[in-house]
Amino acid sequence: MHMGIGDSEVEALVFDMFGTVVDWREGVATGVADCLGEYLPSLDPWEFADLWRSEYQPAMEQVRNGSRPFVRLDVLHRENLDTVLARLEVDPRMIPAQVLDEANLSWHRLDPWPDVIPGLTRLCQDFIIAPLSNANVRLAIDVAKRSQIPWDAILGAEVAGAYKPDRAAYVRTAEVLGLAPEQVMMVAAHNSDLAAAQAAGLRTAFVARPAEHGPGQTSDLAPTGDWDVVAVDFAGLADQLASESQETA
Amino acid sequence: MHMGIGDSEVEALVFDMFGTVVDWREGVATGVADCLGEYLPSLDPWEFADLWRSEYQPAMEQVRNGSRPFVRLDVLHRENLDTVLARLEVDPRMIPAQVLDEANLSWHRLDPWPDVIPGLTRLCQDFIIAPLSNANVRLAIDVAKRSQIPWDAILGAEVAGAYKPDRAAYVRTAEVLGLAPEQVMMVAAHNSDLAAAQAAGLRTAFVARPAEHGPGQTSDLAPTGDWDVVAVDFAGLADQLASESQETA
Numbered sequence: 001m002h003m004g005i006g007d008s009e010v011e012a013l014v015f016d017m018f019g020t021v022v023d024w025r026e027g028v029a030t031g032v033a034d035c036l037g038e039y040l041p042s043l044d045p046w047e048f049a050d051l052w053r054s055e056y057q058p059a060m061e062q063v064r065n066g067s068r069p070f071v072r073l074d075v076l077h078r079e080n081l082d083t084v085l086a087r088l089e090v091d092p093r094m095i096p097a098q099v100l101d102e103a104n105l106s107w108h109r110l111d112p113w114p115d116v117i118p119g120l121t122r123l124c125q126d127f128i129i130a131p132l133s134n135a136n137v138r139l140a141i142d143v144a145k146r147s148q149i150p151w152d153a154i155l156g157a158e159v160a161g162a163y164k165p166d167r168a169a170y171v172r173t174a175e176v177l178g179l180a181p182e183q184v185m186m187v188a189a190h191n192s193d194l195a196a197a198q199a200a201g202l203r204t205a206f207v208a209r210p211a212e213h214g215p216g217q218t219s220d221l222a223p224t225g226d227w228d229v230v231a232v233d234f235a236g237l238a239d240q241l242a243s244e245s246q247e248t249a
Numbered sequence: 250m251h252m253g254i255g256d257s258e259v260e261a262l263v264f265d266m267f268g269t270v271v272d273w274r275e276g277v278a279t280g281v282a283d284c285l286g287e288y289l290p291s292l293d294p295w296e297f298a299d300l301w302r303s304e305y306q307p308a309m310e311q312v313r314n315g316s317r318p319f320v321r322l323d324v325l326h327r328e329n330l331d332t333v334l335a336r337l338e339v340d341p342r343m344i345p346a347q348v349l350d351e352a353n354l355s356w357h358r359l360d361p362w363p364d365v366i367p368g369l370t371r372l373c374q375d376f377i378i379a380p381l382s383n384a385n386v387r388l389a390i391d392v393a394k395r396s397q398i399p400w401d402a403i404l405g406a407e408v409a410g411a412y413k414p415d416r417a418a419y420v421r422t423a424e425v426l427g428l429a430p431e432q433v434m435m436v437a438a439h440n441s442d443l444a445a446a447q448a449a450g451l452r453t454a455f456v457a458r459p460a461e462h463g464p465g466q467t468s469d470l471a472p473t474g475d476w477d478v479v480a481v482d483f484a485g486l487a488d489q490l491a492s493e494s495q496e497t498a
Contacts, residue, residue, distance in 0.1 A: 128394070
């Protein structure tokens with residue numbers, strides 16, 4: 001029933017969310033256009049989404065390097081929104097606070113790529129499936145509920161108390177699952193995420209998302225590491241894990 | 250869409266698990282009979298289940314009073330199994346360790362009461378639903394997966410880092426849900442759980458489970474507090490929350 005690689009079987013698949021499971025760029029652009037369009041007449045919602053996302057790693061880095069205690073991603077996203085407005089030389093006092101809070105919820109209203117629900121519906125027959133995302137729990141719940149993503153649990157940074165790619169985010173997630181790291185497979189569209197997961201002892205699966213950053217994407221178009229599985233989408237992932245489990249049955 | 254009591258709407262329902270959602274006594278008795286029957290010829294599996302459960306609160310109390318750090322319930326259950334065997338004057342060395350470990354997984358193989366799945370399937374249309382149980386995450390995942398319980402997330406003691414009825418277990422769960430305590434309703438078959446939830450600011454719903462402790466049950470047969478909802482089962486709970494939400498719509 002389970003995929004065997006080496007001595008131990010994979011029992012759980014954990015998924016990066018932003019980019020791997022959901023199309024954050026399109027979803028945030030839509031939310032920003034709806035919420036902020038009337039306040040920002042020259043708004044390019046995709047450029048705004050890219051700017052907002054560009055503050056993501058720097059904000060988490062303050063938590064990872066210990067210069068501030070762990071705070072959930074909703075808080076970082078809201079701070080980053082103010083940062084983006086400042087960079088665009090918009091006075092945030094020109095926009096009501098509740099409008100900015102509502103814009104922040106754009107990150108809770110992201111839609112999955114089309115292959116995600118059918119793929120996960122197959123994968124959850126044989127594996128525990130959960131996000132291992134830097135999203136906070138409520139964000140991931142809202143994303144899952146709007147699209148009926150069949151997660152078995154919501155794991156990730158908030159439960160682990162650490163942001164990827166900190167080793168603790170991967171190791172503690174395996175502990176919560178009651179599994180050794182090698183019984184857990186990280187699925188991500190980002191080679192850096194998989195490198196950190198592999199260094200923590202997890203198995204790895206790369207699924208390319210060449211449209212994550214829009215038409216001009218240059219990063220993560222192909223696997224750059226020695227990952228256990230490389231698949232074109234979640235259907236391909238399910239196909240490969242099913243054939244592996246037959247070989248080892 | 251949501252139930253309004255006072256000023257704020259309930260957005261999430263959180264559930265006690267052992268007794269309220271699942272019939273732990275029957276499930277543990279079945280597991281114990283399967284695993285330990287050949288080693289314990291005079292075993293009464295229901296008596297054994299009751300003895301095992303009787304060590305539950307004392308074991309958690311060591312964590313609650315700070316005399317030991319938080320450890321997940323699987324660890325406490327395994328220690329308590331040794332305690333029960335000692336009380337029955339069984340030398341645990343007479344039983345292989347892997348048999349005892351397997352017996353401990355009886356707590357992962359509990360079945361829900363018959364009204365649970367249909368009730369939760371209705372409730373999850375209008376509310377975030379999650380266990381707020383002292384079970385660890387993996388235990389709750391295994392219980393949910395075998396019966397396809399449609400939780401939106403697995404919350405509870407391990408995520409909160411505190412065992413009920415510690416106030417922190419309730420307050421931190423509301424925080425993870427991004428909600429004020431009064432936007433969260435605790436559903437339980439135990440008046441003591443609801444009293445602690447209410448003291449922490451949560452709404453409360455009592456669902457009696459008169460067979461939880463078998464035919465001779467004397468406790469928690471009726472509500473003893475001023476709970477927001479009292480229902481005979483999860484169908485009744487769904488009925489009442491639906492009619493409340495119509496009144497406030």
